[in-house]
Amino acid sequence: MADLEDIKPLRDLSEAFKELAATVDSPTADLELAQFARASSLILPLIRSLGIAFKFAEMAYAGTVNDLTKASESIGTLQVLVDGDIEANTARKDTSNTKNLLRVKRTLEVVRAMFEHTLATDGTSLRDPAHKAYTQVLAPHHGTAVRKTVAAGTYALPTKAQMLKKLNEDDEASAKVRMQSYIDASAPVLQYIERLFHSRDLFHVISYG
Template sequence: MAGEEEKPLRGIAEAFEGLAETARAKAPSSAMEVAPFARACAHVSVLFGCLGIAFKFAEMDYVSKVDDLLEASKSISTLQSMLDLDVEHNRVREAGSHTRNLLRVKRGLDMVKVLFEQILVSEGNSLRNAASIAYAEVFSPHHGWAIRKAVAAGMYALPTKSQLLKKLNEDEASAKNQMQNYITASAAVILYVEDLFTSRQLGLDW
C-alpha cells in the first residue's frame, strides 16, 4: 500500500479538510492556528513543482512565503494574532511582513483551487487551458508584463494531464476525487483568510 508521502494529492486534500473544520466553526475558540495552516500550505508546494517552468516563479515565491509562516508559527499562535501584530506595528504592507506573505500564500491556494476546478470540467489531455485560466484569474492582475509574458511562454512546457497524474502517483478517478475534496475544503479556508483581511479593512488587492 502506498504511503501518504507517495500520494501528495491526498495529503493536500486531507490537510485542508482539517483546516476547513476550523474555518467553518466560526467560534472564538476555533481561531485558526498558524502552525497547522502553514503545514497544510506546505503540502501544496509539490504541486507547483510538478507544473514545470510556467509556474516556477509561483513555486519559488510560494515556498518562501510558506517558510516565513512556518517560522512565525514558533512565536505566534493564531492567524488572527499574526495580523493584529502587524496592524499594531504598522507593518502590514511592508515587504516580508507575515500579513503580506499570508496574502501571497492565499493567492497560491486560490490558484490551485481554480486549476483543479478547470481540470475537472476540461476534456482531453492538455493542461494549458486550465492553467491559463487559473493564472489569468488569480495571478495575472498582480503581475507586470515581463512575468505575464514568461508565464505565457512557459505554458507550452506544461506536463500533460496524464504526466501530472503520474508525477502525483494517482489514477484519474482517485485524482478527481482528491481534487474535488481540496476544492471544497480550500474554499472554506480561503474565505476564512479573506474575512481576516476584510474585517480589518486591509483589502485583498495589494
C-alpha cells in the same frame, strides 16, 4: 521510511484542507498558523509537478511558506499574526507576515481554480486550465512582463497524465475525487482569510499589493 507508493500528494493535500475546513467551521474560529503553514506547504509537490518552467514559482512559494512556518514559532494564530502587523504598522510592507499570508492565499486560490478548470476540461492538456486559473486569480496583480513569462511557461506544462504520474496518481478517477475534495475544503478556509482581512479593514488595501 514511507513506501513510495504510499506518498500521495493530492491525498495529503485534500486531507489537510479538510482538517482546516473543520477548524474554521465556527463563528469564533481562529486558525492555528502552524497548521495552516503545514497544510499550505503540501501545495509544493503540485507546483513541482508542473515542470522546470515553474521552478521560480516553486522557490518563491517555498520561501513564503517557510517564513510563515518560522513565524508560527512565536505566533499562534492567523488572527494574532494580522493583529500583530497592524499594531506594529507593518501590514502593508512586502516582507510582513500579513503580505506572506496574502501570497499564500492567492496560491491556494490559483490551485483551486486550476483544479476546477481541469475537472471541467476534456483532453490531456493542462495549458487551458492553468491559463484560465492564472488569468482569474493572479494576472490582475502582475505586470505585463510577468504575465508574458507565465503565458510562455504554460506551453512547457506537462500533460495531465504526466502531472498525475509525478504526483504518484495512477488512477485518474481517484485523482479527480481528491481535486474536488481540495476544491470543496479550501473554499471555507479562503473565505475565513478574506473575512479576517475585511474585519481589519485590510483587504481593500493589500489585495492588490
